Structure formats: C-alpha cells, structure tokens
Amino acid sequence: MGGNLYIKNNYCKLLIKSKPSVLRVIYLINGYMRTPKIEALHRMIQWYNFKYNYNINLLCLDKSPLNNNSWLSGYIDADGSFYLNWLYDKKGRATSLQYYMRVSQRQHYHRSSLVGISYLNIMSRIATFLSVNLRSRHRIRKNNFQEYSYEVRSGNYISNYIILSYLLKFPLFSYQYRAVPVQIELLIKK
C-alpha cells in the first residue's frame, strides 16, 4: 500500500503521501465509505481530478448490510474498545464478570457534507445490527469543552454473540484482537 511509518513515544503514525500510494488508497476505499467523512474523500478525488485531469468517480456511501464486509472491524479497531469488569456486591465481594464491546463516535462531522453531517445514521445501523439501543452522551471535558457523542454497547448475550460471530468472520488486526477469544469463552460459559 505504501506510506511511511513514524514511531514516537507512545504512538505511531502512518503517513501516505506519495501520489501512487494515495491513488492506490483512493481506489481501495472509494465505494466503501459509510460516514460523513466521505466528504473529505470526495474533496481529495476532486483535487486529483482537477489537478491531473483524472476521471475518478465519486462513489456514494456504501449502504450494504454491515455484515457484508470488514468495514466494522476497521471501525472497531479505530474507535472501539473491549471491557472486562468485575461486578461487586455491597460487601465488596466480586459477584460476576461484565464484558462488552463499546464503540463511540462524535455526533457531528466538522464540515458541511452533501450526505449530511450527522453520525446518527451509521451509529444507528451499528446499534440495530447488534440489537441494542443507541446512546447519546454529553460530557464536559477540559476547559469546559462540550463533547457530544453516540455510543453503542454490546451489553447483552445476543449483542455479544452477534459481534463476536462477526469478528470471527472479519477479524480485528489491532492489539484488541486478543480480547475476542476471552469474550467468547465468557459468552460460552454463561
């Protein structure tokens, strides 16, 4: 795919800057976008079409079912987390293990977009896919920064079953993939 990897103290960054690599990524992801960020991809394509007189199509949002491809795996690797918490009774004794996957996203895209700026549609689709409710969150961060986000949690047996089955078919590739077999074992033991 190309690109340069920069490793810093506690993070690493992949920069894809060369023209052949950027074009390769454009051709790879064009047609698979599902969020308002498609606006940025379309701007990039228009930049190349204008500058080099190319004719790359601006493909629209992918409306296919989420379990059709690995898009959700990539999205979870980026914005999702897996949790494993002990639940305690009033005396402080551990009673059970709570486990779930959580994926959260801001509510609005920061630029205007032809497909709309709200993440409500895609987050609702993820919630529907997992048969859970979509949560809306409001948090006050440092310097009184107001953060509005949507959150989906696989908080019950059915939703955990759905997401873990999906991740068996379309695996994660980040460090989080280690959580999957642990959660499967907990799901089976229940």
Next chain:
Amino acid sequence: MILEHSIEKIISFTYLSLSSVSYSGEIFLLLNGAMGLILVKPSGEEFASYLTGLIEGDGSIIVPDSKTKSYRPFFEIVFHIEWRSPLQLA
C-alpha cells in the same frame, strides 16, 4: 491446514491458555487442547473495507485548499504504540 497454505500471510501468532474453547477456521487453531490465535493478512475486498473503517474511525484525509501549493492531499492514521499491527498490513 491453514499454516501450510498461508504461512506468508501470517501477521502474528498469540498463544492463549484457554482450554475449554475449541474453534476451527481461519482465526483459531487448536493446539493440544489449548488455543492459539493467528492473524492472516486479508486480501481484496476484505482489506479494502477494513482499511475504510480504520480511516473513517482514526484516520484523517487532509486536502489543501485551492490556494495552497506547498503540499498534496494525503492520508494519516495514528495509533497507540501497542496497536501497531494494523499498520503492518500496509
């Protein structure tokens, strides 16, 4: 056996001491009653859609405005250092 067919595509292997679960398929490999987890490089549509999800979640698509001549559009994906494995796909 998946190891024989895809040895070049394997990204990493993790041994997990879970003895009560057994799976077959591309992800899980049964090893004497314990379980190992292997990651195999995806290909074709699977890689393209995974990469799209990754960019839509944690990526940036930077496009200069019409007046800027100093740089071309580029992609940037940032990860915590322990999450490097997706970048190995690149």
